[in-house]
Amino acid sequence: MGDIYRIYLEYCKHQVVLEPDNWDFKSNSNYTYMLEHNNFYHIGIKYYECLMNKYGDIINNNKEYIYNIIKINDQYGKPEKHAFNDLECSPTSLKYILHSLLFYDFINKYHLNNLDIIEIGGGYGGLCFIMKKIFELLNVNVSSYTIFDRIEASLLQKKYLNNLNTEVNICQIDNINNIKNNSVLISSYAFSEIPKNLQDQYIKEIFNPYIDYSFIVWNNIPVYNLNEDKYIINEELEYPQTSGGIIKNHYVYLIPKV
Template identity: 25%
Template sequence: MFEKLRDRLAKARTNPSLAWALLKTRFRVGPAGGAEVADPAHRSISDDGRYTVFCDRAARSTLAFRTFRRHPDYVPILEHVTRELGQSYVDVLRRWTPHVIDRINDFKVNDLVGGPITHEYEGIGRVNPTTLRYVKVATDLETCFNWTATTAVAEVGIGYGGQLLCADRLLSYGTWTLFDLPPVLRLASRYLESHLLQGSYRLTTLNQSQPASYDIVVSNYAFSELPAAVQRAYLRKVLSRAASGYMTMNSGREGTPFGGDHLCLAEVRRQLPDCEVVEEHPCSAPGNYIVLWGHRSRPQWS
């Protein structure tokens, strides 16, 4: 817990919206609300008693939905990418995938709903920095894997569906299956139904899903934030059955932001024997890395 707070405080130094959100939530008087998962041993770092309660409210209330992406209970979990880190994503996109920079306006669709904070970037215009991260990850996915209109994708830990929306503007896929907690899925459904997708999506929790095979699994800052027991269940039902995968990890080895009850990288490697590890770039937190398997090539920047 202390490490989590330390990491967020470090990010807040260069991120006024995160600093404001932390100030408001840490010093707020009154109950935080209930965590979604009753058993603390099965609770993700993000299931902090405020975030999922707020997701539920934003999914139901038009007023809360209108600005959910700048709400203090939501910003620390999903909207804490700094303006500077956003610039690093622009630099990587400009260097390695200029075709995406040429079409950057197509991805700004991700900033139309939910009232995100945006910044001005030279030659790009106003964009939310988390949207820039989703675009950069989408270009990694484009490079690393084969995409056809029948590709079955699973994403573990989906936020509001922004990664899917940005990938949808770049990649052909069949069905994108979104795994998360029930209130988060309700919010994502409301968000995604505000847009028109090229592909299709399906929402599910881990418990609602039979073990199944996917062509590609994606999980960024999410599988790695789950407690070990839940990670093992995802490995058994989803990850180890997937032909390929891309996971940004912020736990599991020395120096990563999150210690505590998460599988170590050696254990993840045992379960995904063909995986390869590359350092995250741009690095969003010290020690972060990407686990890849079944890929045709590494990301261009690696």
């Protein structure tokens, strides 16, 4: 996948052998050049304001529960935290809350439950942890959660989530196991970043046989329909918009053609 990933993957290998209290990947430049590079206050306050504007009722009615989820996710890895009114946390945790609630809106619109979730590119596992907790709060059953990634990242995800008592199945695109038909998929700044040949492999081996509904936080390249014979594609500009380039980020929704 290219030399750009080498330092990041080596640091994943370095971190996975440490005890959780010694992790620092959320603030170490050997990791954050690839992930966790938007952990600035000006990004976090946009996530916070977006959450309060769009999901204020859910958050205010379940503040202790949601703030505790965020606190647990920020407990390990030494993240950069900022104060947002009465909440001190990492912007990444706010992003994961937002993406979890957006995904909830999507699956709820189509009356989906008892979900087998597949995530492409799982970071350190934080979205998996937060989403499962948010879905539990909102009475959505997650039957299984599988993350596809490079093996070095997968092993760190597995250890991180085990430490948080969160069950996950880890896979690589060349090592697929325990995938369920009619799964739903999420990918946050990942699928659209990988090389086109890998995108094509995921489309052939994951999307086409297993996935009906997908929510993709799309960046880096123009949006395209992964399979025009299978999917209807809907898209909207990401909010808050985190791209500073010409190509803007989008929320992309794939639903099956009837």
